[in-house]
Amino acid sequence: xxxxxxxxxxxxxxxxxxxxxxxxxxxxxxxxxxxxxxxxxxxxxxxxxxxxxxxxxxxxxxxxxxxxxxxxxxxxxxxxxxxxxxxxxxxxxxxxxxxxxxxxxx
Numbered sequence: 545x546x547x548x549x550x551x552x553x554x555x556x557x558x559x560x561x562x563x564x565x566x567x568x569x570x571x572x573x574x575x576x577x578x579x580x581x582x583x584x585x586x587x588x589x590x591x592x593x594x595x596x597x598x599x600x601x602x603x604x605x606x607x608x609x610x611x612x613x614x615x616x617x618x619x620x621x622x623x624x625x626x627x628x629x630x631x632x633x634x635x636x637x638x639x640x641x642x643x644x645x646x647x648x649x650x
Contacts, residue, residue: 570604572597585632 552571559565574597577587586594605612624630 568608570601572601572604585628 556565556569574586574590574593577589578584602612620627
C-alpha cells in the first residue's frame with residue numbers, strides 16, 4: 545500500500561466523510577513525461593515547469609484573498625538524508641547498477 549495509490553477524488557471523498565470538504569478546491573500539478581523509471585526524480589521538463597506551477601498556485605491563493613509570506617529563514621521540511629541531491633545521487637546509482645546487472649545476465 546502506498547500513499548501514491550490514493551487518487552485525488554478519494555482524498556476529497558474522505559474529507560467529505562469526515563466533514564472537512566473545503567468550499568473551494570484547486571489542484572496544481574505536473575504531468576510526468578516518463579513513468580517507467582521506477583521512482584526516478586523529476587525530468588528536466590518537469591523541473592523546468594516548477595516555477596510556473598508555483599506561480600499558478602500563488603495566483604489562485606491571491607484570487608481567494610490569501611497572500612502567502614516567504615519565510616525569512618529557509619528551513620528543511622524533511623531529513624537531510626531525503627534531500628533531492630542525496631535521493632538523485634544514491635537512487636540513480638543503485639538503479640543503474642541493477643540495470644547493468646540485468647544486461648550482463650546476472
